[in-house]
Amino acid sequence: MKRSRILFLTVAVLLIVLLSVGLFLYIQNRMVIESDKEVEILAVINFGTLKATENLEEHYINVTEGSSALEAFSLVAELTIVNFPFGAYIQGVDGYLEEGADFWFFYYYDNGLEEWVYSSVGVSHYYLHEGDRIKLQYSG
Secondary structure, three states, X not given: OHHHHHHHHHHHXXXXXXXXXXXXXXXXXXXXXXXXXXXXXXXXXXXXXXXXXXXXXXXXXXXXXXXXXXXXXXXXXXXXXXXEOOEEEEEEEOOEEOOOOOOEEEEEEEXXXXXXXXXXXXXXXXXXXXXXXXXXEEOO
């Protein structure tokens, strides 16, 4: 009997911790998203081999703090998007669609590392703050 009680208590504590962390992250995320503060960000689009010339575009734009990178890119380019339960997937930018094994990558600039970093979250789940720099990069 004691083993089952210990197991039950362990599972209960784990569930409470997971629910608490999830609630904390949800509340924190909602607070950022509901902001009405305007912030300036840099949105870069690198078309790689899709364009022979002028393949790099830089756009300084103002967005509402907490807007997604997807929303920001939508302000400066026509995006071809496929929506999945886990988020949006960009297949094309301004009519330039993926070809073969090449595709669009999403990066953000890490000021601490002083370099572009491939994002571990999708473009629709990366939320923007003052001075952020984001980039869509075609792999080809």
